[in-house]
Amino acid sequence: MVMNRRFITVFIMALMASGLMVAYADDFNVDEIEAALKTRIENGYAVGLTVGLVKDQQSYIISLGQSAKANGFEIDADNIFEIGSISKTFTGILLADMVQKGEVKLIDSVADYLPDNVTMPTRNGQQISLLDLATHRSGLPRLPDNMAPKDINNPYVDYSVQDLYEFLSGYELSRDIGAETEYSNLGMGLLGHVLALKAGMSYEDLIKQNLLMPLAMRDTGIELSGEQLSRFTTGHDVAGEATAHWDLPTFAGAGALRLSANDMMKYMWVNMDVAASALADAVTLSHEINAEFAAPQMSIGLAWLIRDDGDKSYVWHNGGTGGYRSFIGFDKQAKQGVFVLSNSQDNVDRIGWAILENRLDDLIAEKIVKVKDADKYVGDYQLTPDFILSVSQEDGQLYIQATGQSKNAIYMKSENEFYFKVVDAQISFKFDANGAVTGLILHQNGDHPADKI
Structure with a gap:
């Protein structure tokens, strides 16, 4: 993981040329923000991140990580992203x-x-x-x-x-x-x-x-x-x-x-x-x-x-x-x-x-833990008659795909507690007396139970 943090001199020159005024940032707790963001790169939540901050007339850009997971280069404020x-x-x-x-x-x-x-x-x-x-x-x-x-x-x-x-x-x-x-x-x-x-x-x-x-x-x-x-x-x-x-x-x-x-x-x-x-x-x-x-x-x-x-x-x-x-x-x-x-x-x-x-x-992002016995979670869970949550696994990583939606990874906090990175939502799995998974609860704008079918 490579970090790049710099005052945005190029940006300042461009804004001054176009008649806009700007000053450097010196009142953000940039070190604390950067240290927290660094955990997202180190723990595999992000490949590369660029974060811009503005407060009053002060600006700062933090760049972290790589342009590509394989053979990438260090990201800076000139690299281009889809928005x-x-x-x-x-x-x-x-x-x-x-x-x-x-x-x-x-x-x-x-x-x-x-x-x-x-x-x-x-x-x-x-x-x-x-x-x-x-x-x-x-x-x-x-x-x-x-x-x-x-x-x-x-x-x-x-x-x-x-x-x-x-x-x-x-x-x-x-x-x-x-x-x-x-x-x-x-x-x-x-x-x-x-x-x-x-x-x-x-x-x-x-x-x-x-x-x-x-x-x-x-x-x-x-x-x-x-x-x-x-x-x-x-x-x-x-x-x-x-x-x-x-x-x-x-x-x-x-x-x-x-x-x-x-x-x-x-x-x-x-x-x-x-x-x-x-x-x-x-x-x-x-x-x-x-x-x-x-x-x-x-x-x-x-x-x-x-x-x-x-x-x-x-x-x-x-x-x-x-x-x-x-x-x-x-x-x-x-x-x-x-x-x-x-x-x-x-x-x-x-x-x-x-x-x-x-x-x-x-x-701050917690370290991602691979799931042991991941196959026991795999299956379809019925949230409503026409809405199914399908759980799959690849090399100890669990994924959930809802009816008509794309597949998203979920990450382990404990044996029955998982969370999404892409949305603010969590999954709790339910077990019977023999340790078999019988259902789940989706925690997103309330608690939504789904039986394994």
Whole structure:
């Protein structure tokens, strides 16, 4: 394990060149944070991590680990990561910027920007608006049902614009538009697509012109140069194995962006309103609450999520692809922010919130212990009639796969107590008098028993 920690001189020079001001960080307990994060690398929770911290007008970046599990190089703030759904916040700001410029309106119908031969779903005479897409309240599903990837390790690469148009033209909404929230990669991908159609250019060119160039974010994009590819980290799946990068040609606005930590720091500074920017009005508009979200104390702006903790309000989002996890969150009033980039499946939300809420003990990762007699846990556990948790094992490592979901590793605390790294959830196994496993309890937003079948 190799650690790299440095003041972000390159970032400072770039911001000064673009008219933004920045100062060095000297009031974080960086040593304590770094020591805790180091346990995540040493104990196999993460291959590489880059964590950015902002407090008032002070910034710091901590880089740990390697670009790849095998034959990797030491990570620093110039290495590039996939950020998955944090791309949605760029699309939200892009929409806000085009609204500010008078190019579109939030209430505009999506159908107005699609080709004439595409029929956009409607319900009870109501049409889906740009705002509905940006707030996940369009009634469109998470993904289209005609998505059948040839390569599950790069599931969006072969989904075409024509596939999207065929889905939209044949889909019937199951509920009223705006009635409730359903997180939709399809909806945000469609939003990026129609904004690009309106501008007459690709999504990537539009993002570069309207956002990345004004913010001097030169290491952010979709198609990377040869030099940038040399700094592109390798993603790792839930088993810790290297996996393919994701390509989202049709749904670029939902999750296609890649960037460096230096560029993520610029992005966080502007969103926190710590630094002056020509995009300040658009950023502010993107943070304004438009609707309640699907969880208590949660609401949504234009893609950005807002968590109300009483005396504190956090603007945040997370992201994930097949090999990466990412988090960004900040309290604008306190001028405090954190981002986390990982090229593996570590629980970056846990890292980000622990730092924001000063719960640094939660950053420490326990040593992973291989499970003896792992076969006794293997089997299917019925949570509900149509929802099964399937437990498998590979070389003493247990995995759980829920119906319709991907497989995730669980880690041993004791013979019957296990936990996930990717989400805040635990598993307790139940045994009979002979020591055979008879069921489990999923501890996530309550206790949910499941019998072994």
